[in-house]
Amino acid sequence: MMDFPTVAAFEAALRDLPIPDVTAVDAARARQAQLTKPAGSLGRLEEIAIFLAGWQGQEKPALNKARMAIFAGNHGVTAHGVSAFPPEVTVQMVHNFEAGGAAINALAGAAGMELTVTALDLDRPTNDFTADAAMSEEECLQALSQGAAVVDSTLDLLAVGEMGIGNSTAAAALCARSLGGSAAHWVGPGTGVDDTGIARKVGAIDTALAFHANAPMTPFETLRRVGGREIAAIAGAIITARHAHVPVVLDGFISCSSLAPIASAFPAITEHCIAGHRSAEPGHIRLLDRLGLKPLLELDMRLGEGSGAAVAVAVIRSALAAHNGMATFAEAGVSAA
Numbered sequence: 001m002m003d004f005p006t007v008a009a010f011e012a013a014l015r016d017l018p019i020p021d022v023t024a025v026d027a028a029r030a031r032q033a034q035l036t037k038p039a040g041s042l043g044r045l046e047e048i049a050i051f052l053a054g055w056q057g058q059e060k061p062a063l064n065k066a067r068m069a070i071f072a073g074n075h076g077v078t079a080h081g082v083s084a085f086p087p088e089v090t091v092q093m094v095h096n097f098e099a100g101g102a103a104i105n106a107l108a109g110a111a112g113m114e115l116t117v118t119a120l121d122l123d124r125p126t127n128d129f130t131a132d133a134a135m136s137e138e139e140c141l142q143a144l145s146q147g148a149a150v151v152d153s154t155l156d157l158l159a160v161g162e163m164g165i166g167n168s169t170a171a172a173a174l175c176a177r178s179l180g181g182s183a184a185h186w187v188g189p190g191t192g193v194d195d196t197g198i199a200r201k202v203g204a205i206d207t208a209l210a211f212h213a214n215a216p217m218t219p220f221e222t223l224r225r226v227g228g229r230e231i232a233a234i235a236g237a238i239i240t241a242r243h244a245h246v247p248v249v250l251d252g253f254i255s256c257s258s259l260a261p262i263a264s265a266f267p268a269i270t271e272h273c274i275a276g277h278r279s280a281e282p283g284h285i286r287l288l289d290r291l292g293l294k295p296l297l298e299l300d301m302r303l304g305e306g307s308g309a310a311v312a313v314a315v316i317r318s319a320l321a322a323h324n325g326m327a328t329f330a331e332a333g334v335s336a337a
Contacts, residue, residue, distance in 0.1 A: 002240040003145040020054030028053030034328040049323035055247040066157040068108040069150040073120045073230035075166035076128035080204045082169040107310035120229035130207040133225045140224035147236030159249040161306020171257035173226035178260040188282040222261035234258040251309040252279035276312030
């Protein structure tokens, strides 16, 4: 598939984003108009089916191969006490994913999804971005390419999730640098820090924004300066999925934050994405609004791991079951008017 050997290759991929198959969209919409129900009566389920048809290039889209891709990384900014848990928990949770004992294992299984886990240099956290770039150019390109590696053209759907102690601080920093607003506007409790912990997060982000103020405001530079390996990997997976015409289901604040620096320059990057849910992290609804995405679910979830995206895939399966399985008015012998 795709990789990102150079910054120029990354930028070229963003300048040449494929669009959905208009013929398939029209065919799916025409089918919806003939199904035995009042027009529009299944609401967003109808929209989901038509959306998937466009990206899969067929009137009746399928979910024969849906993949949940989880990326894990550690963050140097945790030295500032921005998380309620130590960085060692990232490694421990990756082991739990691999052993099948985490929430995402259960939820991905319930949604009929295969699960992949990509751990990115967990023994080597990113640099503390309050005083340095989180990643070198080479490290960021490598993370982008590791994300790209989870995508293949046989997929019908990709969902993305993450694990990384400290990554809600990185996500807030990405949003503030890319979309504007103060650090306080984007910061939330993450894993459950108290008001003092939130103040530490705000302080770390304010320091980082000032430190990187004169750096280029490009998607790549923002990702590498205040992001994280797992967040860059998610970005790489989403971009590669776009070029493979694979629709993507996003999880919560951290997953969506991977698109903040890209969408600020290339708003069309979100056109193949579904926001699986609105998480309980305060910045997430603000970010979804800026990305132009309406979440499928609102269940007060804030776990991460791709958990909200996995639950949303169950809804997407329902949308396709109705679209593909219902009879048309002609087939059922029902009057359409």
